[in-house]
Amino acid sequence: MASLVFVECLVFIWKGSVLPYPDDILAVEIILLFVVGGLETARLFWGMKGNLTExxxxxxxxxxxxxxxxxxxxxxxxxxxxxxYIEAIIFIIHMALIVLETILAIVTFAAVQKSINLQNPIR
Structure with missing residues (x-):
């Protein structure tokens, strides 16, 4: 995720110097990039923690x-x-990876649930 934010910051630097942005919109979009990057980092942390600790x-x-x-x-x-176009390509790949990770997280969630049910059968 850090590399995505870094590349997007470079793109924003280029866009800010070449393209005419309305007042304060560039700053808002950069802040939004860091917010989304932070949320994505937290999502990946919780997914990794959930996978490793079951x-x-x-x-x-x-x-x-x-x-x-x-x-x-x-x-x-x-x-x-x-x-x-480069942003569209990068973020479409990013969205595809989010969907794949979510599918795998659901499979992991179901496997952990099944494991817990097998360890503690209802009598």
Whole structure:
């Protein structure tokens, strides 16, 4: 995620120097980039923690944060002031990875749930 934010910052520097942005919109979009980057980092942290410790709550938090991450990436593909082809490609790949990670998190959640049910059968 850090590399995505870094590349997008470089793109924003280029766009800010070449393209005519309305007042304060460039700053708002850069701040939004860092907010989305922070949320994505938190989502990945909870997903990793849930996978390694086999905790359902951490995995569930990661799954529920995926919608926020998808919305943020979708903003940078569709609703940003200026969208370059390179940005669209990067964020479409990013969205595909979020969907794949979410599917795998759901599978992990189900496997952990099944493991817990096998360890504690209802009598």
């Amino acid at each position: 905790r359902r709550l951490a995995t569930f938090i990661s799954i529920s944060m995926a919608l926020t991450s998808l919305t943020g990436a979708l903003y940078f593909v569709l609703w940003q002031t200026y969208v370059l």
